[in-house]
Amino acid sequence: MSKSKLAIRTVIFSMIGNAALAAIKFLAGFFGNSFALIADSIESLLDVFASILVLIGLRYAARPADENHPYGHGKAEPLITFLVVGFLIISAATIAYQSIQNIQSPHPGPKNWTLLVLGAIIIWKEISFQWVLARSKKLKSSSLKAEAWHHRSDAITSVAAFFGILVAVFGGEGYEAADDYAALVAVGFILYNCYRIFRPALGEVMDEDNHVELTAEIRKIALTVHGVQETEKCYIRKAGMIYHVDLHAHVDGELTVREGHDIAHDLQDTLRRNLPELGHVLIHIEPSE
Structure with a gap:
């Protein structure tokens, strides 16, 4: 199997996983009174659209060289990576805004069973991160690396949500907003990952020679x-x-x-x-x- 086909299959795997997780997180957050889970579902939904962009970029980058592009179309890949970073920043901003809004408005605490849902999600996202990252290293693909860090950032927000819900559940009255504060902590990690993804892609576009x-x-x-x-x-x-x-x-x-x-x-x-x-x-x- 060619590198481009292997990369495309990896992205399709991410898309299906993110779509399923977005639905699970939203339903669990809605019925379990956890905004952190709902915010997490928003990020997963944006990840689906980001995966679509990566898929388009990989398909375009795989085109052979032609008269107008004697060196091929590979530069499309880091350009798509920039768009993926943009989606990550949008999801971080969305989570931050809604978390602040929720902190200012009193609301019921999350249900205990949402911790089980989050635990399973964290394990799955970390497995997905390791698998996609290994593929990105094997194929030397910057957009696949961005896709892998999507999974890691999703896992980070889920970990933050887990501890936030844990505090809200066992802290009782007065600690209902703990999962909202946890979502804000996760935003910082997401923005840091944005830089880690953006910097190598920028170097590729600028023909930075660090090989x-x-x-x-x-x-x-x-x-x-x-x-x-x-x-x-x-x-x-x-x-x-x-x-x-x-x-x-x-x-x-x-x-x-x-x-x-x-x-x-x-x-x-x-x-x-x-x-x-x-x-x-x-x-x-x-x-x-």
Whole structure:
């Protein structure tokens, strides 16, 4: 199965899970008198729309290179990540606003059984986070990483809601708003996760070269090619799940143009064979001193 298809299946899994959880949280919050659960359901519902955006971005990024996009469409992936971060910020703002409104208005305390619902949700969201994050690392996908942190932020809000409801239930009268305060604490964690998702995606759009391990691997493989004496500049740009490379290689300065050309092609083929995640590989031949 191709990387793009595997990524798309992962997002569809997230969409189905988030849609089901949004319904469960809302019903449990409505009948269990817990605004923290209702706020949590709002975030899960926004996560469904965010997953749809990620799915659209992955499908577009998987398009092959064409005349107008010689390097492919991979840059669509971090752009979609920005939209996902926007959804996270909207959900954080929504939860914060409704929590403050609820704190100012007296309301009944949450029911005991909502703790059981939240416990099951927390376990499920953490499992989902670990699974999607592992996929994002395997596929080197920034949008899948954003999708994974959606699950973690959802788990965090659920943990905050759990402790808030716990205090409200066992604290009794006067502690009814504890789950609303817990929702406000969760907002801070969500905004922190927004930064963690946004920063790498911004670096990808700006062609930030921080691929230290991949650079070292490229240099190591290059020296195994016959005729390559050393490497000089090595620039890497990430576009979706593909890495484009510009590499300067030193060869014997007495070689003919054709011989240098053959070494360049041999080097290019060797790198692509050993590192399938590479896209365009541009080799610049330098005469060795």
